[in-house]
Every structure is written in C-alpha cells, then in structure tokens.
Amino acid sequence: MTETTTRPTATLPTRRAAVGLTGVTKDFGQVRAVRGIDLEIHPGEVVAFLGPNGAGKTTTIDMILGLSEPTSGEVRVLGLAPRHAIARGLVSAVMQTGGLLKDLTVRETVAYTASLFVDTRPVAEVLATAGIADIADRKVGRCSGGEQQRLRFAMALLSNPALLLLDEPTTGMDVEGRRAFWNSIRRDTDTGRTVLFATHYLEEADQYADRIVLISQGRIVADGSGAQIRALASGRTVRASVGRVDTTAIAAIAGVDSVNLTGDRLTVHAGDSDAVARYLLDRTDATDLEIVSKGIEEAFLRLTGSSDSSDSSDSTDGSPR
Ligand SMILES: Nc1ncnc2c1ncn2[C@@H]1O[C@H](COP(=O)(O)OP(=O)(O)OP(=O)(O)O)[C@@H](O)[C@H]1O
Numbered sequence: 001m002t003e004t005t006t007r008p009t010a011t012l013p014t015r016r017a018a019v020g021l022t023g024v025t026k027d028f029g030q031v032r033a034v035r036g037i038d039l040e041i042h043p044g045e046v047v048a049f050l051g052p053n054g055a056g057k058t059t060t061i062d063m064i065l066g067l068s069e070p071t072s073g074e075v076r077v078l079g080l081a082p083r084h085a086i087a088r089g090l091v092s093a094v095m096q097t098g099g100l101l102k103d104l105t106v107r108e109t110v111a112y113t114a115s116l117f118v119d120t121r122p123v124a125e126v127l128a129t130a131g132i133a134d135i136a137d138r139k140v141g142r143c144s145g146g147e148q149q150r151l152r153f154a155m156a157l158l159s160n161p162a163l164l165l166l167d168e169p170t171t172g173m174d175v176e177g178r179r180a181f182w183n184s185i186r187r188d189t190d191t192g193r194t195v196l197f198a199t200h201y202l203e204e205a206d207q208y209a210d211r212i213v214l215i216s217q218g219r220i221v222a223d224g225s226g227a228q229i230r231a232l233a234s235g236r237t238v239r240a241s242v243g244r245v246d247t248t249a250i251a252a253i254a255g256v257d258s259v260n261l262t263g264d265r266l267t268v269h270a271g272d273s274d275a276v277a278r279y280l281l282d283r284t285d286a287t288d289l290e291i292v293s294k295g296i297e298e299a300f301l302r303l304t305g306s307s308d309s310s311d312s313s314d315s316t317d318g319s320p321r
Pocket residue numbers: 028031032033051052053054055056057058059060200
C-alpha cells in the first residue's frame with residue numbers, strides 16, 4: 001500500500017517531532033496490543049521498530065498512519081493529527097503486500113500512481129532513487145519480491161514525503177534482495193527524510209537504522225543507537241554447576257547484570273566474566289564452569305522477554321533508554 005497526495009516539502013512544519021506518541025495504548029476487545037508508548041522521533045532520523053511477532057509494531061504504525069485511533073493517548077505527525085499529515089502528503093508508507101497490478105510494467109505502475117495526484121516528483125527520478133530504472137520495462141509479475149518492494153518504495157517517493165513508514169518491508173526477501181532494498185532506502189535518506197521501519201531482524205535494524213526502538217508486548221523495552229543496543233550484548237554468560245551459592249553476592253560483583261539459579265545450574269550475565277569466574281572458583285564449590293560470548297541475538301531475546309525463563313529471572317537489565 002502506498003499513500004501519496006501532493007508535494008509537501010515547501011510547507012513542512014519545522015523543528016517539530018516527526019512522530020510524537022504520548023501515553024499511547026490500543027485495545028482490541030480484551031487484547032491490549034499497545035500498553036503505553038511514549039516516543040519522539042526527530043526529523044531526519046532513521047528509526048527501527050524492532051520486536052518479535054505480536055509486539056505491537058503494526059498496530060502502532062497503523063495509528064501513526066491514521067488508519068486506527070489510539071484507545072488512549074495522543075499521536076502527532078509533524079505536529080499534526082495523523083490524518084491531517086497524510087492529507088497534506090507528508091507521509092507515505094511501504095507495506096509488505098498488495099496494491100500492485102502484475103500486468104503493468106514497473107514504469108507504467110509508477111506513472112499510473114503519479115497520474116492520480118496533482119503534483120509529484122518525476123517518474124524517472126523516483127525509479128532511479130529506488131534503484132529500479134534498469135527494470136522499468138519489466139512486468140511487475142516478473143519482478144522478484146525485493147524488486148516489487150523497491151517499486152512500492154518508488155511509488156511512496158512520488159509525493160516526496162517528510163515521513164516514510166515501512167512495515168517489515170523485507171519479509172521473505174533473500175539476503176541480496178534485502179541489501180539492494182536497503183541500499184536504495186539509505187541513498188534516499190541522505191535527503192533528510194525521516195524513516196520509521198518495523199522489522200523482526202536485529203541485524204537489519206543494527207545495520208540500517210540510526211536508532212533502534214525495541215518493542216515487546218506493547219511496550220518499549222529499550223531505545224538507543226545500534227552501538228548502545230550492541231553494548232547490551234557485549235557481555236558474556238558464565239555458567240556453572242554449584243552447590244550452595246550466595247546469588248546476592250554474585251549480583252554485587254561489578255559488571256554483573258543478571259544472576260539466575262535453577263536447581264544447581266547457575267547462569268550469570270556480566271561485562272567482566274573473569275571477575276565472576278574468579279569468584280566462583282575461589283569462593284564457591286562451582287564445577288563445569290563455562291564462559292560464552294553473549295550475542296546480540298541473545299540480548300534481543302532477553303530484552304524482549306522471548307528467551308527461556310531460565311535465563312531471564314532475577315535479571316537486572318539496564319536498557320539504554
Ligand atoms: N484487529 C485486531 N483484532 C484483535 N487483535 C489484534 C488486531 N490487530 C492486532 N491484534 C493483536 O495485537 C497484538 C499486536 O499485534 P501487531 O500486529 O501490532 O504486532 P506486530 O509487532 O506488528 O507483529 P508481527 O511482527 O507479527 O506483524 C497481537 O497480540 C495481535 O494478535
């Protein structure tokens with residue numbers, strides 16, 4: 001789906017948050033999909049909305065697009081109510097599926113979309129920006145999933161939107177398709193456009209966003225730069241079998257961010273794994289000690305509460321919010 005209207009850039013409100021969410025909740029009957037989100041996205045930021053299935057990403061994006069109303073709280077887009085921002089052509093969206101006619105060529109599709117609006121960027125220009133000028137004469141039905149997404153991106157660019165929303169735009173693409181898609185997006189964001197994209201892929205968020213907002217079960221659980229989110233994953237996990245152990249004393253070791261004891265199996269996440277290992281070997285009856293690097297994937301799972309519970313209880317996570 002794309003939303004395009006008139007060319008807006010001359011009338012952009014300035015120095016306003018591109019997106020402002022204040023205390024936003026959304027209920028679907030008994031289901032509370034969004035549980036109180038406060039978020040400010042600044043003009044020109046490329047922000048990843050990262051979270052597992054059912055986290056509330058699409059629900060939030062739909063509210064920013066004015067497709068649904070929050071149950072409580074407020075959504076502003078460039079200082080306006082979402083519907084007003086969209087009516088002024090300030091917002092475009094690239095969704096996962098739908099909206100393309102297989103028998104038209106790539107160029108015809110963009111030209112047709114452009115013809116629906118009063119004033120748009122030139123077709124050739126958006127094809128070039130989206131990196132699909134060389135396949136402009138190809139029928140849409142013969143384009144790969146990645147090429148079709150770049151076509152949706154080209155269509156979204158016609159109105160020269162100040163804010164571009166992308167809901168899991170690379171789902172189902174292979175690595176090369178994903179790379180080409182993001183290269184075209186990144187080339188375009190040099191123009192200062194604000195981009196918010198939802199993704200399941202931590203690597204994608206880390207590689208292509210200036211800022212990662214981690215969302216889980218309708219709440220923001222971490223918000224920071226890729227480097228900050230990576231720092232959460234920079235520690236190590238120490239595991240050992242123990243008899244009696246003082247978990248409070250271990251939690252007090254500098255750099256320890258979580259301690260879990262399940263039966264006789266102790267798991268400690270720490271920045272300084274040597275200090276933990278030294279303590280366990282010198283001061284306890286620990287055996288079978290192992291130290292493993294904590295990957296970014298593990299940090300993500302812990303932060304979004306998706307890891308198995310043996311690794312998450314007693315935790316003292318410090319998110320970079
Ligand atoms: N129209 C609806 N009616 C009832 N429940 C809904 C509706 N839309 C979403 N939900 C529920 O709200 C929660 C959040 O869903 P949402 O689609 O926003 O998550 P998501 O993070 O986008 O997930 P995914 O990555 O799987 O697309 C889920 O529990 C979902 O089942």
